Amino acid sequence: MTILGTDAPTVVAVCGSRRDASKTKVVLRAALAAARDRGADTRLVDLDAYDLPPFDADAPDVGDATTLREVVAGADAVLLGTPNYHGSYSGVLKNALDYLGRDEFGGKTVGLVEVAGGRFPGSALAHLRTVARTLNAWTLPVEVAVPSSHSTVRADGIADDDVAERVEALGTDVVEYARVDDHPRYRAASTAGD
Numbered sequence: 001m002t003i004l005g006t007d008a009p010t011v012v013a014v015c016g017s018r019r020d021a022s023k024t025k026v027v028l029r030a031a032l033a034a035a036r037d038r039g040a041d042t043r044l045v046d047l048d049a050y051d052l053p054p055f056d057a058d059a060p061d062v063g064d065a066t067t068l069r070e071v072v073a074g075a076d077a078v079l080l081g082t083p084n085y086h087g088s089y090s091g092v093l094k095n096a097l098d099y100l101g102r103d104e105f106g107g108k109t110v111g112l113v114e115v116a117g118g119r120f121p122g123s124a125l126a127h128l129r130t131v132a133r134t135l136n137a138w139t140l141p142v143e144v145a146v147p148s149s150h151s152t153v154r155a156d157g158i159a160d161d162d163v164a165e166r167v168e169a170l171g172t173d174v175v176e177y178a179r180v181d182d183h184p185r186y187r188a189a190s191t192a193g194d
Contacts, residue, residue: 009076009178011035011042011171016082016093017115018048023153024115027146027167028081030158031113034171040178045071047092055098065099072100077109077178079170080132082124083149084116089124097131105135107181111174112143113167115153121145138180144170 013032017024025046032042051063072078082089110132114124122145132139144166146152151159158164 008039008041009175010074011040011077011079011174011178012045012071012075013042013079013081014045014072014093014096015047016080016090016096018092019083021155022083023146023149024081024083024113026153026155027113027115027144027158028079030164030167031079031081031111031144031171031174034168035175038172038175040077040175043071043075047096050096052095052099055095060099068096068099069104072104075108077111077174078105078137079111079113079174080128081113081115082128084114084118084121084124087123088127089114093128097135100135102136105132105137108137109140109174109177109180110137111140111170113146113170114144115146115149117149119147121147138177140170140173140177142166142170142173 011032013028015022015025015028028044032044036042045068050068052065052068053063080093082093112125112128114121125143125145129139146163152163153159158167
């Protein structure tokens, strides 16, 4: 059950990796499994399956852009997952986010995941948090940075128990705080001055 009632929220995870053996995808699937265990309807957006040419503001509706917007707009909460590429998030995720905006993210709960080959992930999370806030989304305070992905994440799941627990907690939190814009306490606070 969510904090907002008994109807199942929809959680969409957008995967910023196009690799066939994507460790980011493995981590997002684990978070979505935890969200399903909390009663959410879930969907993984594999950007490799979407036709999204490099974003051109003069042609914003090419390829699968409209489908991507509909999927994200229909979610009550979104997980953004990315590999760490040169200290930031992936170009494929940046391109997808360029097709999206406040109409899709405004007031929405967003959870963040970064998967790194090295031992010190975190910078991509900071960059994604800035993007989410710019789009008027509510980012969860707890995010997941997965270090040393070559040994931490396997094709069949997450090998490190601490990381697995953090991913599960993120999947749970994204459901608990889904639809935060409609939460009675938030709504009461935002209308108190009316």
